[in-house]
Amino acid sequence: MATTDVAPHQATGGVQPKRVVNNMSLQVATVNGSGSQSSNTVLLRSIFQMGVPVSGKNLFPSNIAGLPTWYTIRANKDGYIARKKEIDFLVAMNPETAQEDVMSLDPGAAVLYDEPLNLSKLRNDLIFYSVPYDKLVAPVCPEAKLRKLVRNMIYVGVVARLLEIDMAEVEKAIRRQFAKKVKAANLNMAAVQAGFDYAAASLTKQDPYLIQRMDKTRGKIIIDGNSAAALGCMFAGVTVVTWYPITPSSSLVETLIDYLKEHRIGPDGKATFAVVQAEDELAAIGMVVGAGWAGARSMTATAGPGISLMSEFAGLAYYAEVPGVIWDIQRVGPSTGLPTRTSQGDILSTAFLSHGDTKHILLIPNSVAECFSMAQDAFNLAEQFQTLVFVMADLDLGMNNWMSDPFEYPTEPIKRGKVLSKEDLERMGGFARYKDVDGDGVGYRTLPGTDHPAAAYFTRGTGHNEKSQYSERPDDFEHNMERINRKFETARSFVPRPELMSNGKTKVGIIAYGTSHWAILESRDQLRKEYNIEADYLRIRAYPFTREVHEFIEQHDRVYVVEQNRDAQMQSLLKLDVRPELVMRLRSIAHIHGLPLDARSVTDELISMEGK
Amino acid sequence: MATTPTSTPPPKTNRIGLTVLDYRGGKTTLCAGCGHNAISERIIDAMYEMGVPPERVIKPSGIGCSSKSPAYFMSRSHSFNAVHGRMPSVATGAVLANRRLIALGVSGDGDTASIGIGQFVHLMRRNLPIIYIIEDNGVYGLTKGQFSATADLGSKLKTGVINDLPPIDTCALAISLGATFVGRSFSGDKKQLHSMLKAAIAHHGTVMLDVVSPCVTFNDHEGSTKSYKYMKDHEEPLQDITFVPAFEEINVEYDPGATLEVTMHDGSHLRLRKLEEDYDPTDKINAIKRLGEAHDKNEVLTGVFYVNTQAPNFIEMLNITDEPLATLPDSVVRPGREVLEKAMEELR
Structure with a gap:
């Protein structure tokens, strides 16, 4: 009976490996539909509850059950929460992808695997831990049909033991996860305990990774961007919501419906809102336009394909001057393939959505807090300028869990415009x-x-x-066109201003937006520490561009525009907006592969373009 | 030569003190003799006689000759000339925003039965309170006379092209999908259309009226099935229709055996004197069957095909509060600070 797997370098020495505390990336590879989401959320929350900054990213297929899915959890004492390219600790639960997952790891990484997969043969430069899941799950879960779901909780226990995650925090996270189902909570906790006990008895810690208590998450919340947006819209006083289900935006409206039902039923028992699931995105935006015209605060949420279908109405609303808010939770391109992968690929097409001359206001949140606050901005600007406002979030922000400071209650009154x-x-x-x-x-x-x-x-x-x-x-016609353009120019002074991080001394600048922000924060530190390069940073939060955007480009010789698309869409918009002699300063770092942007990719490319 | 000043009699007003002029619109730019102009006239008369405040009416429309017509009646009502085939969604949004609005949507056969069929069928399903009028001439007028999807099989264009596809019967479609007041009329049948429009105003769900409205320029020739002449020869009214509004206390005797009386939601009465003995406009299945038979017999059946005054409308289904959503105050639409604080606490 195999009790432990002996990793190669343990055999060669018995030297105590160095300890890496609160700085790791763990990836769980499973099959979708196997209930791993609960297990992963429990792991994420346990680390969060220990005060360690953490982020979780779900890389999932466009499928309900049976295709590979990966969940990465990054714990980082310095607060870096962008995706990390390298995986330090792999939990290999999916036989289909296990070999490839193992082969893609950097030397020294740890692998936790299901015993029958026999992965330890594949490489001799990794640390392997094997777990007999089937043997462990049977005694804690007598009901055979539930085992598939409970089985994933076992790795939570094993990981908790190996990384020294406090089991009291794990239990707290489980009780929270199954708040209304005590029986399920008990069953899952038993599975976690079985994993923990097995690891304690049979596995010898060989990897360097540890989670230790810190105090960096006190008072913080964990929420996904779509839920944050939903809360924001409710507090912005939305009254008419229309939608057509599309990943990754559906959960925004579904969560909003829950919030509205709870908090927006009047004393007469009647709704102070209307929600309509429309027959398609054409009807969804048509209803938004009709409602906005009649004075409601109206909105819909969609993704790229829906934006394409809304094109005609977007032009009508622009020219008829009707307010409305459209959330675009951006994802990868048309039809089947990567609809469940993140992207910033709708920037250019949405900025000019429709036929004739059209330009739209775009707001670009980078965080769950901005999903909340920009909901207020979006409705106010839409009514102030009597036009559509598009909020350009993305799948990474919308569907993943993020840490945040609690949201601030809006203090400004609702602005209804003229x-x-x-x-x-x-x-x-x-x-x-x-x-x-x-x-x-x-x-x-x-x-x-x-x-x-x-x-x-x-x-x-x-x-x-x-x-x-x-x-x-x-x-x-001409006067009208000029006046509508004047509105757009006026809007430059009213849209959210960019976030600027500058020491005023360097000639290297970075411009980014949305979720790329988190990789940029980390990349700037890498540039400083590893290459002694200071890079100023400006995060665009809206289109049309405000004065600060132009000033930033004026002040830097080389401005790297970082974005998650192929065609450098924001760079293109900037080129149209800045003085012609400044265009040469703009350099593109555009990445699109469906995964959230990581810092290393930005650093490497910037360094190569700097000629270092 | 008169020596005493003559006083002109005060203009006739309706029950809210408005004259018929208060219901008029801009000068029509449609062709002389266009059926659509007659429909606009009937709308003006019906709204005036019903005493509808024009400020409460909205006139959404799509694209086409028909959809231009809201400019030619009721200038004191807001209009929205939307995009082709998408009037239903605009109207839906507006009515949700303000449930007190009276929506009178104008569309055409191209706007409804081709490009707009998707929004049309879903509008019918929802029983939104709206009067949806199809000004139906069987051709695309504004693009100079191509067939639409309501053109009858075998109907002939001016150019000699014969339509070899079956028509979409918008009435049968509307009935089967859930519209609660469905009828067909003819722009040249002044009395029938007038009564049907008044009943439509009194109804509190979706009214779908397909009004055959000949296009004098592109579809009024021999071989057309939507011409004045064809309608005169083939119109087959199901009932002789009169409408008694709730505010009129005229009690005309009628024979319950020969006349069906429908009490509308607002207490007014729609009287349908049966021209076909067994026709029951509350029987959905039979209504669709009868429409099918009419096609087979080359009849243009007119009248109220289906009426259901009991079904809940979309506003009721959504349980929307009585005040218009559009103008609810901040204190109602923005929950208090404690709600956010509790939500934050739950996310910690």
Whole structure:
């Protein structure tokens, strides 16, 4: 009976390996549909509860059951939470991918595997631990059909023992995970304990990785970006929500529905919101536009394919000047293949979505906290500028769990923009819907149902004059186009400003946005420590670009624009916006492979482009 | 020569004190004789007679000659000329935003039965409170006369092209999908259309009216099945329709054997004097069967095919609060600080 696997370098020495504390990346390779999500969440939360900064990333297939899925947990004392390229500790549960998973590891990594897979033969430069899952699961889970699900909890126990994760924290995480199901919690805890006991009795610690208590997560929350966005939308006062299910955006609306049902039923027992699952994305945005036109705070959530379908309406809303909020949880491109993988591939097409001349406001959150706060911004800007606002999140942000400081309650009142009431009309006598009264390009509107004979106006696309009368006159058209452009220019001063990290001394700059941020933070430290290069950093948070974006490019000789797409989409947008002589300064570091961006890839490419 | 000043009699007003002029729109730019203009006139009359405040009405439309027509009636109502085939979604959003709005959507046969069929069928399923009018001429007028999907089999274009595809019967479709007031009329049948529109205003779910409305320019010739002449020869009314609004206390005697009376949601009465003895407009299956027979017999059946005043509408299904969502105050739509704090606590 095999009790331990003897790793090669243990045989050669018996030297105590060095200890690596709170700095590791663990990957669990499973088959989807096997319930590993619970196990992985328990591991993540246990580390979090020990005060260690942690992130979890689910790399999953577009499938319900039976295809390979990987979950990586990174614990890092310095707070780096981007994906780490190298895996330090592999939990190999999937026979289909086990060999390839093992072969891709760097020397010295640890592998925990199911005994029958016999992986230790594959390489002699790794540390192997074998676990007889089937033997361990049978006694704790008499009910055979549940074993497939419970089995994954065993590795939680083994990992807890090997990494010295506090079992009290594991139990707390399990009780939380199965909060309403005591029986399930007990069953799962028994499986964890079985794994722990097995490791204690039969495995000898040979890898250097340890988790030790810190105090860096106190007061923090863990939430996924879609749930954060949902909360944000509820507190932004959303009233009409439409959607068509599409990964990775569905959970945003599903969570929002739960929150609304809990917190937005009035004293009369009736809903202060309407949610419609539409027949497709064309109808979803059509309803958003209709509702926005009639005065609701309306929104939908989608992904790239939905954005494509919304194109025609996006143009209509732009020209008819109707507010609405569209969440784009970006993912990899059309049809089947990688719809469950992250990307920043919709930036350029969304900025100019539709036909004719169109430009849209984009907000780009990098964190769950910004998913929450930008929900407020998005609705306010949409109503202020009477236009669609797109919030460009991505799958990595939307569907993965992130640590965050708690969200701050919005203190600003809801901004409804320039809407004339019956009383206003009584005072004014009438109004011209598309007249630029204030010089900011934004006209005054009335809502249907306003009880005044002069309230009504005729809404249509391009062909109208200031009074919203039908017109095909060239001068009317031109004036209107110029005014709408003026709105966009005004918006530059109102959209969220970029985040700037600069010492004012270096000529090297990095521009990035969205979730790439987390890799940039780490990459800047790598550049400093390993290459003695200081790089200033500007994180774009919105389009149109604010003044600071131009200034940053002015101030740096070489500006690396880092993004998660192939065609350097943000760089292209910047090229259109900056003075022509500055275009040469922009250099692209564009990566797209479906996995969240890691720091090492950025550092390596930047160094090579710097000629070092 | 008159020596005493003559006072013109005050203009006739409706029950909310408005004249019929208050319901008028801009000057039509459609062809002289276009059926759509007659429909606009009937809408004006019906809204005026029902005393509907024009400020509460919205006129969403799609794209096409029909969808231009909201500019030609009720200027005191908000209009939204949307994109081709997508009026249902715009109307849905607007009605959800403000449940007090009275939505009168205008579409055409191309806008509804081809590019917009997806949104049309889903609108019918939801029983949204809306009056959905198809101004149906069997051709695309604004692009100069191509067949639409409601063109009858064998119908002939001016160019001599024969339609060899079967038509989509929008009424049968609407009935089978859940619309709760479905009928067909003819732009030239003033009395019938007038009564049906008034009943439509009183209904509180989806009203789908397919109004055959000849295109004088592209589809009014010999060989067309949507021409004035063809309609005069083939229209087959199911009932003689009168409508008694709730606010009128006129009690005309009627024979319950020969007339079916439908009490509408607002207490008004739709009286259908049967021209076909056994026709029951509350029988969904039979309604669809009768429409199928009409096709086989080359009849253009008109009248109220189906009515259901009991089914809940979409607003009721969604349990939306009585005040318009659009104008709910911050205090109602933004939960308190303690709600966020509790949510944060649960995520720690």
